[in-house]
Amino acid sequence: MSYVDEVIESVVKKNPGEPEFHQAVREVLESLKPVVDANEEKYRKEALLERLVEPERVIMFRVPWVDDNGNVQVNKGYRVQFNSAIGPYKGGLRFHPSVYLGIIKFLGFEQIFKNSLTGLPIGGGKGGSDFDPKGKSDREVMAFCQSFMTELYRHIGADTDVPAGDIGVGAREIGFMFGQYKRIRDAYEGVLTGKGLTYGGSLVRTQATGYGLLYLTEELLKLNGKELAGKTVAVSGAGNVAIYAIEKAYQLGAKPVTCSDSAGWIYDPEGIDLAALKEIKEVKRARLTEYKNYRPNAEYHEGKGVWSVKADVALPCATQNELQLEDAKQLVANGCFAVCEGANMPTTLEATEYLQENGVIFAPGKAANAGGVATSALEMSQNSERLSWSFEEVDAKLQGIMVNICHNMADAAKKYGNEGNYVVGANVAGFEKVAEAMLAQGIC
Numbered sequence: 001m002s003y004v005d006e007v008i009e010s011v012v013k014k015n016p017g018e019p020e021f022h023q024a025v026r027e028v029l030e031s032l033k034p035v036v037d038a039n040e041e042k043y044r045k046e047a048l049l050e051r052l053v054e055p056e057r058v059i060m061f062r063v064p065w066v067d068d069n070g071n072v073q074v075n076k077g078y079r080v081q082f083n084s085a086i087g088p089y090k091g092g093l094r095f096h097p098s099v100y101l102g103i104i105k106f107l108g109f110e111q112i113f114k115n116s117l118t119g120l121p122i123g124g125g126k127g128g129s130d131f132d133p134k135g136k137s138d139r140e141v142m143a144f145c146q147s148f149m150t151e152l153y154r155h156i157g158a159d160t161d162v163p164a165g166d167i168g169v170g171a172r173e174i175g176f177m178f179g180q181y182k183r184i185r186d187a188y189e190g191v192l193t194g195k196g197l198t199y200g201g202s203l204v205r206t207q208a209t210g211y212g213l214l215y216l217t218e219e220l221l222k223l224n225g226k227e228l229a230g231k232t233v234a235v236s237g238a239g240n241v242a243i244y245a246i247e248k249a250y251q252l253g254a255k256p257v258t259c260s261d262s263a264g265w266i267y268d269p270e271g272i273d274l275a276a277l278k279e280i281k282e283v284k285r286a287r288l289t290e291y292k293n294y295r296p297n298a299e300y301h302e303g304k305g306v307w308s309v310k311a312d313v314a315l316p317c318a319t320q321n322e323l324q325l326e327d328a329k330q331l332v333a334n335g336c337f338a339v340c341e342g343a344n345m346p347t348t349l350e351a352t353e354y355l356q357e358n359g360v361i362f363a364p365g366k367a368a369n370a371g372g373v374a375t376s377a378l379e380m381s382q383n384s385e386r387l388s389w390s391f392e393e394v395d396a397k398l399q400g401i402m403v404n405i406c407h408n409m410a411d412a413a414k415k416y417g418n419e420g421n422y423v424v425g426a427n428v429a430g431f432e433k434v435a436e437a438m439l440a441q442g443i444c
């Protein structure tokens with residue numbers, strides 16, 4: 001059995017009941033085989049892969065809070081500090097009822113390579129809770145966030161671990177958590193990113209993941225002799241990533257025609273009405289059923305279905321494993337030629353293989369959605385120097401980072417004989433720096 005297969009087998013055995021974590025490890029390690037084969041003796045001697053797949057620290061805690069009826073509620077809280085070889089742990093917090101340890105571990109593991117790809121000094125971490133902010137009052141969300149931070153504060157810090165948002169965690173939640181950290185620690189520091197602009201946030205962070213996704217998509221299409229302008233785009237999700245992906249798609253001359261939430265999806269052949277979408281999701285925090293009030297001619301369907309629409313480019317921006325083999329088949333049959341992942345691991349392994357085998361340009365999330373965390377790292381830099389950069393300056397840096405990621409993953413794929421396989425390219429390019437740093441730092 002190869003070294004890679006041995007480690008995958010042991011991960012499955014040692015981490016039972018965590019299929020998303022197994023999936024993420026398998027995707028990364030399988031594609032690293034050429035690099036691992038070339039360095040097997042050294043890596044085995046140092047147990048490099050065994051250390052890579054084991055988080056440096058896992059923190060799990062109780063989060064008690066009182067709801068608006070005076071009842072005590074209890075949620076689970078997590079922070080997985082996965083790898084600090086190249087910098088302080090960095091990665092978002094997810095508040096969603098589906099959260100359990102396996103989800104946080106898969107996200108933390110992905111984050112190691114994504115953060116490395118940005119070229120910035122940030123390690124990999126992730127956290128969250130099974131708390132569902134949907135339908136809760138602002139006071140309930142505040143009570144939860146304050147309780148969550150009352151435990152988390154002792155494990156994080158501007159130079160140790162810097163959380164940010166993810167599903168269910170936006171500016172409101174970050175604000176409540178920042179306030180509580182400051183109060184307990186008596187320290188005004190850049191301990192979270194995605195902060196509001198009045199208290200240390202960075203311009204462009206709100207837009208960064210969606211914008212970055214489109215910057216990378218445009219560059220990757222160019223590399224493949226195609227262009228984004230004039231193309232029809234299918235987007236899933238209706239949250240932070242999806243909204244700003246749609247905004248930048250318009251700015252780059254494309255036409256986004258779909259979006260979705262966990263209840264249903266919209267097909268608007270005239271192009272998604274961005275102002276309506278922002279009002280429904282960012283202001284009213286309402287369901288997509290409301291979209292018909294703004295655009296009576298658009299279609300609303302319950303359940304899943306975004307990938308059945310005819311589109312040139314698909315941008316999954318909702319959640320893990322939302323694009324499955326049957327969806328991939330529909331996309332290919334409808335002439336889709338590029339899939340770039342805005343969400344983390346939205347495409348199953350079988351669907352990814354099918355898309356690649358059918359000549360679809362496929363950009364994995366750890367490269368395509370790295371603009372969010374990259375801009376978070378720019379927020380950390382601004383906090384450290386106690387300065388704020390202009391929108392244009394941060395946006396230009398973001399664009400430069402995404403273009404670099406695109407070329408680095410394409411070059412790495414080519415170097416290891418897998419030209420055009422950007423899954424291999426992104427994993428190899430992200431891994432090489434982390435591996436070198438881990439080897440240089442000894443057994444730790």
Ligand SMILES: NC(=O)C1=CN([C@@H]2O[C@H](COP(=O)(O)OP(=O)(O)OC[C@H]3O[C@@H](n4cnc5c(N)ncnc54)[C@H](OP(=O)(O)O)[C@@H]3O)[C@@H](O)[C@H]2O)C=CC1
Pocket residue numbers: 096098165166167168169209237238239240241242260261262263317318319320342343344369370372373
């Ligand atoms: N925010 C960021 O900077 C970054 C986010 N990502 C990834 O992008 C994805 C989206 O995150 P973000 O936009 O921030 O999150 P949001 O919470 O802002 O939006 C998530 C969207 O996806 C939908 N969704 C979430 N879970 C499910 C589910 N189980 N089934 C169907 N739909 C679902 C939500 O619908 P509903 O409202 O009905 O729940 C919502 O429309 C995630 O995979 C996240 O990890 C990656 C890099 C950075």
Ligand SMILES: O=C(O)CCC(=O)C(=O)O
Pocket residue numbers: 090091092093114162163164165166193344369370372373374376
């Ligand atoms: O901005 C960050 O620190 C993290 C963003 C994130 O959660 C992600 O990249 O998946």
